[in-house]
């Protein structure tokens with residue numbers, strides 16, 4: 001992928017939605033034990049915990065072009081989680097998905113209970129598909145993304161040890177689904193490892209549109225160069241061409257993206273990308289079909305760089321993936337509470 005996006009702007013301390021503003025009081029850890037107790041009373045949520053607790057293991061990798069960096073830029077935040085890890089072997093940082101489960105990981109609903117998102121629809125789009133690599137002809141088929149034609153889907157990238165991006169995205173999606181369902185949201189995944197390939201990027205967008213989603217987040221991890229680290233959230237640029245018209249979603253998607261970026265960096269302790277976004281963790285792009293064809297607020301998040309061993313150590317950790325899902329969930333909840 002190329003990263004030709006523009007920078008949405010620097011940190012604005014007067015903007016309460018700025019991702020790098022001061023922490024908001026609703027995230028008090030003191031509320032969490034109560035939240036966990038409440039969540040345990042919800043049968044669906046309990047099933048969700050058990051469902052993702054059963055996930056784990058590693059898979060074969062794919063390939064995704066390295067991000068053509070827009071120039072190195074200093075990060076604006078310290079990163080307490082960075083630099084404390086060893087080599088990025090798959091699963092090496094505690095990662096069978098079980099260590100992150102349990103007390104202290106449920107969201108704080110700020111007194112609104114487990115039904116605060118009742119009536120809200122969230123579509124989670126786990127990037128790629130674990131078996132795309134077995135269907136290269138299908139995923140290389142060109143589809144119309146409004147501005148031009150582009151391949152249906154790609155295999156995604158992987159860590160150097162073979163933990164695939166597609167497996168990562170599904171795992172985070174499952175954790176995120178559980179967290180949002182605990183808040184009462186209706187959650188739909190664009191794919192759940194339940195189809196041989198894809199869906200294609202145009203269908204991924206249509207699924208969110210057809211669901212009349214209040215928010216859509218596409219989960220990814222990047223395949224950039226070693227030493228390129230950190231997460232970034234991709235916002236839709238304004239495009240109006242062919243079947244693409246993002247003009248109505250640019251504003252709300254930016255709001256969503258800022259909230260997700262801010263909560264992601266706080267929940268995970270990781271820094272925004274040091275290779276795109278000029279340290280903001282935000283990048284705007286006009287070349288992604290999944291964004292161009294969306295008619296509902298939507299962002300992508302590249303949670304880290306699978307090709308950097310330090311980032312890979314985080315991405316392969318189940319405990320870290322739980323924090324990632326927590327951060328994304330908190331951003332979505334804040335957005336939906338408006």
Ligand code: ZN
Pocket residue numbers: 064127128156157165219220221222
């Ligand atoms: Zn991806």
